[in-house]
Amino acid sequence: MDIAKIAETVSAEIIYRAENSSDIDITGAVAADLMSEVMLDTEEGSLIITGLINPQVIRTAEMLDIYAVLFIRGKNIPESIIELAQDRGVTVMRTEATMFEACGKLYSAGIVSGQSA
Amino acid sequence: MAEISSMHIECIIDKDDFNAAGEASSKVKKSLNMLGIPPKTIKRIAVAMYEAEINAFIHGGGGKAVADIYPDRVEVLISDEGKGIADLDLAMQEGYSTAPEEVRMLGFGAGMGLPNIKRNSDELDIDSAPGKGTRVKMKFKLS
Numbered sequence: 047m048d049i050a051k052i053a054e055t056v057s058a059e060i061i062y063r064a065e066n067s068s069d070i071d072i073t074g075a076v077a078a079d080l081m082s083e084v085m086l087d088t089e090e091g092s093l094i095i096t097g098l099i100n101p102q103v104i105r106t107a108e109m110l111d112i113y114a115v116l117f118i119r120g121k122n123i124p125e126s127i128i129e130l131a132q133d134r135g136v137t138v139m140r141t142e143a144t145m146f147e148a149c150g151k152l153y154s155a156g157i158v159s160g161q162s163a
Numbered sequence: 164m165a166e167i168s169s170m171h172i173e174c175i176i177d178k179d180d181f182n183a184a185g186e187a188s189s190k191v192k193k194s195l196n197m198l199g200i201p202p203k204t205i206k207r208i209a210v211a212m213y214e215a216e217i218n219a220f221i222h223g224g225g226g227k228a229v230a231d232i233y234p235d236r237v238e239v240l241i242s243d244e245g246k247g248i249a250d251l252d253l254a255m256q257e258g259y260s261t262a263p264e265e266v267r268m269l270g271f272g273a274g275m276g277l278p279n280i281k282r283n284s285d286e287l288d289i290d291s292a293p294g295k296g297t298r299v300k301m302k303f304k305l306s
């Protein structure tokens with residue numbers, strides 16, 4: 047699923063679109079507010095869905111070769127996050143949806159778990 | 164004569180700059196990328212080093228990261244002079260964390276960092292004691 051389709055599925059606003067983002071095809075996602083949970087074998091190219099708002103989300107994406115992050119509950123995204131995302135080439139989206147709604151909609155649209163159990 | 168590494172990277176982990184924690188791991192990841200190391204291998208190294216770097220920041224009160232890249236392996240040492248680990252076997256268990264609520268608000272404290280470091284490294288040696296700080300030494304094979 048491309049970035050535009052992900053954004054459409056959860057009515058997200060694309061706050062920063064990385065240059066490479068048109069090539070992205072997302073098939074899996076991980077949802078957590080603790081980054082050490084995201085760090086557990088998440089497949090490269092997955093989507094991170096989180097309510098955590100700080101630059102370590104972008105760093106976590108960087109370490110895992112993840113190119114897109116979706117922030118939930120319409121929280122304000124500080125400049126420090128956007129700047130780091132620009133530098134690391136991570137696309138940043140924001141939705142008003144809750145974690146439950148965002149995951150449910152993406153799952154229904156065919157996105158699977160980005161972590162092998 | 165000691166073997167000379169192809170690349171040597173040293174970074175301070177600043178106790179006052181949460182946003183910068185992880186920068187040492189980022190530098191190492193970029194260098195490995197430039198050297199053409201396979202992405203899966205780089206990911207293992209980046210994940211383990213980042214977890215150790217974050218631990219040095221949140222539990223160790225900041226410290227230092229040193230990485231040496233050799234033709235056949237990468238060696239990483241993350242050290243701090245913080246409070247140290249009293250019971251290492253306990254700390255290595257999945258889900259064990261002493262992180263307070265403030266740390267969980269920052270997105271850490273699942274008690275998964277050390278077990279994940281163990282999984283992603285080929286050799287792990289942790290030297291720590293209360294009042295003596297913590298040294299996490301990791302080795303990764305490149306071939």
Ligand SMILES: Nc1ncnc2c1ncn2[C@@H]1O[C@H](COP(=O)(O)OP(=O)(O)OP(=O)(O)O)[C@@H](O)[C@H]1O
Pocket residue numbers: 082083214218219222223243245246247248254255259260261262270271272273274275276277278297
């Ligand atoms: N550098 C360190 N200095 C002092 N204590 C440490 C250090 N690293 C780990 N510990 C101790 O070991 C425990 C387990 O560490 P681990 O990295 O597995 O989990 P965590 O850091 O609490 O949470 P997570 O890594 O999932 O965010 C910590 O809660 C802490 O008590």
Ligand SMILES: [Mg+2]
Pocket residue numbers: 082214217218271272275276277
């Ligand atoms: Mg940890």
